[in-house]
Amino acid sequence: MTTSDAAASSTPIPLSQSTYAALPPEVGRPGYDRAKVTASIVHFGVGGFHRAHQAMYVDRLLEDGLALDWGICGVGALPQDRRIVDTLSAQDGLYTLVVKHPDGHREARVVGSIVEMMFAPDDPQAVVDRLADPRTRIVSLTITEGGYVVNQVTGEFDADDPAIRADLEEGAVPRTVFGYVVAGLAARRAAGEAPFTVMSCDNLPGNGDVARRMMTAFARLKDPSLADWMDEHVSFPNCMVDRITPVTAQEDIHRLADEFGVADGWPVVCEPFTQWVLEDHFTDGRPPFEQAGVQLVDDVVPYELMKLRLLNASHQALCYLGYLAGYRYAHEVCQDPLFVDFLLGYMEHEGSPTLPEVPGVDLDAYRHELIERFANPEVRDTLARLCAESSDRIPKWLVPVINRNLETDGEIDRSALVVAAWARYAEGTDEQGEPIEVVDRIKDRVMAAAARQGEDPLAFLRDRDLFGGLVDDERFTTVFTDALSALHQKGARETLQSWSTRVTT
Numbered sequence: 001m002t003t004s005d006a007a008a009s010s011t012p013i014p015l016s017q018s019t020y021a022a023l024p025p026e027v028g029r030p031g032y033d034r035a036k037v038t039a040s041i042v043h044f045g046v047g048g049f050h051r052a053h054q055a056m057y058v059d060r061l062l063e064d065g066l067a068l069d070w071g072i073c074g075v076g077a078l079p080q081d082r083r084i085v086d087t088l089s090a091q092d093g094l095y096t097l098v099v100k101h102p103d104g105h106r107e108a109r110v111v112g113s114i115v116e117m118m119f120a121p122d123d124p125q126a127v128v129d130r131l132a133d134p135r136t137r138i139v140s141l142t143i144t145e146g147g148y149v150v151n152q153v154t155g156e157f158d159a160d161d162p163a164i165r166a167d168l169e170e171g172a173v174p175r176t177v178f179g180y181v182v183a184g185l186a187a188r189r190a191a192g193e194a195p196f197t198v199m200s201c202d203n204l205p206g207n208g209d210v211a212r213r214m215m216t217a218f219a220r221l222k223d224p225s226l227a228d229w230m231d232e233h234v235s236f237p238n239c240m241v242d243r244i245t246p247v248t249a250q251e252d253i254h255r256l257a258d259e260f261g262v263a264d265g266w267p268v269v270c271e272p273f274t275q276w277v278l279e280d281h282f283t284d285g286r287p288p289f290e291q292a293g294v295q296l297v298d299d300v301v302p303y304e305l306m307k308l309r310l311l312n313a314s315h316q317a318l319c320y321l322g323y324l325a326g327y328r329y330a331h332e333v334c335q336d337p338l339f340v341d342f343l344l345g346y347m348e349h350e351g352s353p354t355l356p357e358v359p360g361v362d363l364d365a366y367r368h369e370l371i372e373r374f375a376n377p378e379v380r381d382t383l384a385r386l387c388a389e390s391s392d393r394i395p396k397w398l399v400p401v402i403n404r405n406l407e408t409d410g411e412i413d414r415s416a417l418v419v420a421a422w423a424r425y426a427e428g429t430d431e432q433g434e435p436i437e438v439v440d441r442i443k444d445r446v447m448a449a450a451a452r453q454g455e456d457p458l459a460f461l462r463d464r465d466l467f468g469g470l471v472d473d474e475r476f477t478t479v480f481t482d483a484l485s486a487l488h489q490k491g492a493r494e495t496l497q498s499w500s501t502r503v504t505t
């Protein structure tokens with residue numbers, strides 16, 4: 001009997017601490033005693049990525065008996081996190097990670113490293129107390145790029161954000177990660193305890209540095225001496241994180257039940273590839289991450305820039321054009337030679353020349369491996385996921401590439417087409433006249449700018465918060481307006497065809 005036959009012949013087992021031992025043998029599961037695991041890591045943002053990445057690395061260590069005191073306490077800080085907290089709590093923190101290989105083979109493992117869950121809106125003080133407790137030695141974050149409240153114009157902390165303003169009021173009960181983390185650090189300092197490390201795992205250039213600047217700026221507005229103490233005592237290591245983790249689909253839940261016999265309310269699916277390059281700066285100790293495959297380095301910046309400007313910027317390069325051309329999944333786009341040429345061209349001629357030397361990495365091999373990863377048909381990463389929150393992504397990943405190439409007289413044509421494709425996408429109607437569901441926290445603003453493009457082709461670029469001074473650069477605006485007009489007149493596919501001759505002549 002095959003795995004599927006065995007699982008299909010019996011009722012799927014609802015996942016929990018008391019049931020996981022009875023799962024079919026094909027399903028990996030903790031071989032360690034979870035009752036002995038204590039949580040020294042508190043994590044904010046227990047989404048798909050954290051569970052495919054950091055929690056998986058910790059699970060590996062636990063499996064090897066290496067980090068029993070480094071379990072994870074997951075915190076949902078936002079009201080919409082109630083569902084994940086309830087689902088994981090009902091499963092005693094357990095969930096299934098399904099790794100999808102390109103040949104259709106799947107591996108399923110129950111991950112046991114999350115041993116506590118907290119829903120902050122129900123009891124904010126309990127979260128502050130957990131952070132104040134010296135048991136907490138690392139606070140890690142995957143709260144998305146927008147979660148750092150960076151003012152796009154100044155690059156400084158945006159104290160005008162309404163939730164931040166509320167957290168800054170005298171005696172406020174925290175509602176934001178800033179409120180929680182800084183209250184936890186204040187309590188540690190008042191008690192004369194060592195602070196925890198704050199470890200950002202979001203896709204931001206200099207993620208640790210950004211977390212430091214924003215957290216300290218928040219603290220300074222509350223209590224300048226606390227900010228000084230944080231500057232002196234708290235570590236914020238930078239890291240590069242990588243594993244493509246799509247949004248879990250209903251079909252993933254059904255297939256896990258049918259093929260592996262696990263009834264899991266919220267499993268995570270991901271690609272086989274995983275990478276984590278981390279600076280070794282920790283205030284209060286760390287798990288032996290290197291024993292789980294994490295690369296500990298002194299300077300993570302070259303790795304981060306490589307990943308953000310090649311992988312993440314290529315996701316932007318493929319998603320709007322791919323969507324306009326009628327595709328809905330990343331693998332469909334990356335199995336189309338026209339798009340593959342465009343992406344490789346962007347990476348080689350526009351992204352890569354802006355990178356510093358990346359120790360030990362063959363960039364050409366890296367670029368081709370990215371195309372193979374994107375083309376994995378099993379992962380089913382939706383273009384909708386990649387097209388979301390563009391205003392947090394394009395300015396951080398692609399605009400710096402364009403600025404650098406403008407300074408050095410490098411190539412910009414493909415990047416300009418990507419920005420134009422976003423501008424066209426933000427018009428909210430596809431090439432067949434069907435509505436596009438634009439997902440962006442400043443959706444109204446970007447869509448209003450896109451709607452004005454008929455009379456003013458530079459309307460979209462005039463948003464200096466997003467594009468800085470690009471609108472003043474004639475070399476850039478000439479290509480951008482050509483690209484936008486080609487997208488309107490010929491559509492994405494023909495524009496790409498014409499671009500392939502434009503960039504080679």
Ligand SMILES: NC(=O)c1ccc[n+]([C@@H]2O[C@H](COP(=O)([O-])OP(=O)(O)OC[C@H]3O[C@@H](n4cnc5c(N)ncnc54)[C@H](O)[C@@H]3O)[C@@H](O)[C@H]2O)c1
Pocket residue numbers: 044045046047048049050076077078080081142143144145146147148176177201202203204241242243244245246
């Ligand atoms: N999915 C991937 O392939 C991937 C890979 C590498 C890195 N990342 C990083 O991880 C982040 C999260 O990705 P994901 O796939 O887990 O998304 P997700 O939507 O599954 O989870 C995001 C979590 O962060 C929380 N969150 C969002 N904004 C917040 C805020 N302001 N304050 C507190 N919590 C907040 C959400 O409520 C949710 O729990 C990405 O934005 C990216 O920076 C993702």
Ligand SMILES: O=P(O)(O)OC[C@@H](O)[C@@H](O)[C@H](O)[C@H](O)CO
Pocket residue numbers: 144145203241242243244245311312315385386389393
């Ligand atoms: O998750 P985001 O918002 O940082 O960006 C979308 C994707 O580019 C990203 O999730 C990649 O899949 C990921 O960075 C791969 O490691």
